[in-house]
Amino acid sequence: MIVIAVVALCAWLWLLLAQGMFWRTDVRLPRTGAEPATWPAVAVVVPARDEAEVLPVSLPSLLAQDYPGPATVFLVDDGSTDGTGDLARSLHATHGGLPLTVTSPGEPPAGWTGKLWAVRHGMAQARERSGAEFLLLTDADIAHRPDSLRSLVTAAVAADLDMVSQMARLRVTTGWERLIVPAFVYFFAQLYPFRWVNRAGSRTAAAAGGCVLLRSATAEAARVPDAIRQSVIDDVALSRAVKRSGGRIWLGLAERVDSVRPYPGLGELWRMVSRSAYAQLRHSPALLAGTVVGLALIYLAPPAAAIGGAAAGAWPLAGLGLAAWAVMTGTYLPMLRYYRQPPWLAPLLPYTAALYLLMTVDSAVEHYRGRGAAWKGRTYARPDDTLV
Template identity: 75%
Template sequence: MSAVAWIAVGSLIVWVWLLLGQGFFWRTDQRLPARRDPARWPSVAVVVPARDEAEVLPMSLPSLLAQDYPGDAEVYLVDDCSGDGTGELARALSERCGGLPLTVVTPGEPEPGWTGKLWALRHGMALARQRKPEFLLLTDADIAHEPDSLRELVAAAGTEGADGFDLVSQMARLRVTSTWERLVVPAFVYFFGQLYPFRRINGGESRTAAAAGGCVLLRAGAAERARIPESIRQAVIDDVSLARAVRRSGGRIWLGLADRVDSVRPYPRLADLWHMVARSAYAQLRHSPILLAGTVLGLGLVYVAPPATLCAGLLTGDATAAVAGGAAWAVMAGTYMPMLGYYRQSLWLAPLLPFTAVLYLLMTVDSAVQHHRGLGAAWKGRTYARPEAAPEP
């Protein structure tokens, strides 16, 4: 066989393995586990880190204040040195909307060794712990919850012990409105699931651990055992680090897709999405040039090779390359269709996944370039020049 044919066959073998051997990552059926109302609803503290969130807060905070929860619950919004009046707006929304009690606190700039979000969570959780809540709901300021969201999360966590979960996390449904959002956002969740197959996480037998930082229900006792957030204070990819810390301490975790939890943050331009991915992509590779090179080669073989070898085979008359490349592309598109369906997007976008993968490849390379320029992970006016990657188990 020709070299092109060997590449096409290799890519097809990889895709058959991904289809069957990577925890069925492409399926979208991991939703909240079967729930049963507890005999007594435990107390919950909702902690919301917020930095310059005045644009999205009117769409998210009222949904938290309006939670229909039978037990005791209150909201702590941590105004992380915002310059747009986030704290004042939060108080005004609470007065206007009513609902759950709201406390707004401003901790000041983070100490050395802390990322901004985890510094904010530290102060919000410390304040909440004075009331001795049984659960902590850690949710981002751009996440809107349906009125029964908290009730469903707590019921899904179950009772403490072998039958319950110490961490229940939902991957909020991201906004998909603009052309670039349609191309990039479903693929973001698809790639995340490929790295961290939800079924493996939820099975409890694998070392794989991850969470979605926008919506994490955490048992208070598990947070103390795992020393959250102190043990992960430098993590840029804080949600994965949090889940790993909980699992290392013996906790049970669950992660799935959300039906009634949505992100309201817009990413209308490619530049917005580029920054969202690039600010932490190199941290995911533990800032390793070797892992970066392997990722570039791997993405090329897995996503670029199928359409490239198909076209090359058709142009040169290499039937093996054309058939194997076309088959690999078909398997790739087929595994992407469930995620497009979850996001209510046209299935005709599935064959464009190689183009989106190239964008992610370029974002990852740019993340590495920014890191080696000393810019590191930048977010809302803060730059972490040498951020820590998510700690290994």
């Protein structure tokens, strides 16, 4: 146990100092103050499947964008059964704002996820009707403040970026959301440190699919979405395709972009994580086993050593466990502050990590039962690696 506690403490010191400062939350959209002399045309593409619950909040925020240049919204109704398309038209008739086109691509062919098939259709519509220089790919549950598009384009043009992505601030209202949602973003940043993503020449690539501004020419050069048509974790796949094509990308935390999708109970949050967790591990049993061991060592061993050592009077063990737990807690505090949550939640991170461990295992179990990557009535099998 002493050895395990020492390894856990060393791991946390390494994460603190050498993992791209992942725990810091100051990577925000660059504000240069130098707006473009000529504002480029933008096409906003919104894939939507059964989104009638959230659309009355999110869509009006897009239609009301204060953007000086030409902008058009393309909402792609991906086989909804709840009247999403008709609701979108009604919202536009009520609120006005940017021009809106509502279209539907039909069911995705074999080898495509529904979202990416909808994105492909929306991008094609944008090319035909708007000739936009930039595409804003945004999910139907994402609400944008009035200056969101303006800020994204300003940052992309000023820094000569090919893709700008913001991690939308997720809803944190219920007890389960407070416990799980900030940790979701914390773990994502630990896997893909934003500073590494944004560094020129770095191999680390990631994006947040809810808010991605992409140059149209870059999309063509990277052959997206066709090149990533089977990807369940499409935002990370998109960023990798753009980087491989030579594009410059940026990822950070949002200040004025918010997810309005509610996850009131543990069941909804569990499904959100488990539907793609095993896909993140490339459906590999070896990676799953390594992840389980790693989570247990890094997140569960420190409190076990601290509490168990104190109970047994093994004070060196307790001290090592407490030190590792303290470093873990300290790295989580900035994310809690970003989400405006109380600091007493930070020491509970091992409990949250245990839940994520179980969600990941459940994701693998559901995959082998043929129910992996299920979302809104569709289930996606493991991608065929032979497809290009």
